[in-house]
Amino acid sequence: MPARKQPWPEAKTPGRADGRERDPLIYVLDWVKDEQLDEWRAVLRDLDVLKVALQATLALDAWNDLAVL
Secondary structure (H helix, E strand, C coil), X not given: CCCCCCCCCCCCCCCCCCCCCCCCCCCCCCCCHHHHHHHHHXXXXXXXXXXXXXXXXXXXXXXXXXXXC
């Protein structure tokens, strides 16, 4: 039985396929997603004692304020 051919080539290096750098006018180059997610998760832990509707409101406000994504 012949070996199956993959529909796409193997990736050799991580990053953009076209080799271009990200434009600093579009992307925040020093943005650290993991730090911001950790900070947002800390806010969620602090909200655990509040009522659910208030938790959701404050969690969304923190998400927008911290600009997680």
